[in-house]
Amino acid sequence: MTAASVPVRAERVEAPYEGRTALLVHGGAWAIPDDAVEAHRSGIEHAVAKGRALLRHGRPALDVVTDVVAFLEADPTFDAGCGARLDRDGRAQLDAGLMDGTTLAWGAVANVRRLAHPIRVAGMLLHHDGQARLLVAEGAERFAAERGMELIDNEALITEAEQARFEQLHADHTRFHTSREFSGLEADPHGTVGCIALDQAGHLAAATSTGGASYTHPGRVGDSPLVGCGYYATAQAAASATGWGEAIAAVLLCGRTVDTVASGTSPERAAAERLQHMAASITNPQGEPATGGLITLDASGRGGVAYTTPRMARGSWAEGGAIRVAV
Numbered sequence: 001m002t003a004a005s006v007p008v009r010a011e012r013v014e015a016p017y018e019g020r021t022a023l024l025v026h027g028g029a030w031a032i033p034d035d036a037v038e039a040h041r042s043g044i045e046h047a048v049a050k051g052r053a054l055l056r057h058g059r060p061a062l063d064v065v066t067d068v069v070a071f072l073e074a075d076p077t078f079d080a081g082c083g084a085r086l087d088r089d090g091r092a093q094l095d096a097g098l099m100d101g102t103t104l105a106w107g108a109v110a111n112v113r114r115l116a117h118p119i120r121v122a123g124m125l126l127h128h129d130g131q132a133r134l135l136v137a138e139g140a141e142r143f144a145a146e147r148g149m150e151l152i153d154n155e156a157l158i159t160e161a162e163q164a165r166f167e168q169l170h171a172d173h174t175r176f177h178t179s180r181e182f183s184g185l186e187a188d189p190h191g192t193v194g195c196i197a198l199d200q201a202g203h204l205a206a207a208t209s210t211g212g213a214s215y216t217h218p219g220r221v222g223d224s225p226l227v228g229c230g231y232y233a234t235a236q237a238a239a240s241a242t243g244w245g246e247a248i249a250a251v252l253l254c255g256r257t258v259d260t261v262a263s264g265t266s267p268e269r270a271a272a273e274r275l276q277h278m279a280a281s282i283t284n285p286q287g288e289p290a291t292g293g294l295i296t297l298d299a300s301g302r303g304g305v306a307y308t309t310p311r312m313a314r315g316s317w318a319e320g321g322a323i324r325v326a327v
């Protein structure tokens with residue numbers, strides 16, 4: 001298959017029937033195995049229901065995306081917070097970022113190993129004095145601890161399934177001397193989580209959190225905490241992405257998607273076009289097109305989803321309508 005012929009699946013999310021509020025949630029785009037579909041579906045459904053309740057209570061979009069992503073960080077089904085992929089040292093390293101579309105304030109943490117909820121620390125940085133918006137590793141953990149957040153053991157983020165995955169990769173690496181590093185293959189597990197929301201005041205926000213990719217070099221940071229790459233929001237649109245982080249960063253996927261929506265393209269078409277552009281522009285070392293998934297929402301509550309992978313865990317709700325979930 002040539003890069004230019006990559007099939008991108010795209011779907012529209014209805015605008016609110018009454019009032020304005022809406023939200024979209026994702027839990028990664030990859031070849032989610034059949035036996036994991038139900039856990040993904042249930043996790044996304046509960047996350048959307050949580051976001052809906054918050055929006056109905058009049059909470060700001062920024063709080064909604066933070067709480068929904070924190071909820072998914074606690075669900076070991078997804079690759080964020082507890083359940084993160086393990087790096088080559090067998091440790092979890094987490095990245096997260098979020099943005100307020102009204103003020104363009106953003107906050108992010110990268111390569112943290114002792115925080116259960118990196119998205120909450122990213123939120124503290126957004127509300128901080130603006131001198132630092134992205135903190136990494138021990139500096140981010142110290143910032144969090146100074147503000148009363150508990151520092152946990154790295155082991156608390158590691159599930160049995162991820163430990164087993166690590167041991168398999170490590171054995172292959174040692175035995176065959178293969179550098180079986182993450183390289184954007186669609187079969188590689190992803191499970192980054194993201195949420196975008198439009199609140200009663202018409203404000204948009206976006207948040208993304210990840211445990212990165214399996215067996216990466218310690219210290220590797222992907223797109224998820226990088227503003228304009230794994231998330232972006234303005235007064236016109238918001239977006240959150242998942243997939244091969246190095247490719248997503250190279251094409252500024254969320255920033256460009258937001259601009260494309262702002263210039264009048266429908267959200268589902270904008271998401272599909274930007275993903276198609278990424279897949280056509282970048283191939284992994286095996287020569288396969290870059291893979292990923294994307295959710296986007298405009299200021300009138302119209303949403304769009306697009307992905308190049310066999311499956312994407314996703315859900316949405318718009319005021320007056322029902323919760324929709326698909327994997």
Ligand code: ASP
Pocket residue numbers: 028079189190191192210211212213221222223224241242243244245246248
């Ligand atoms: N984009 C994430 C990263 O590269 C991985 C993912 O979406 O699953 O760190």
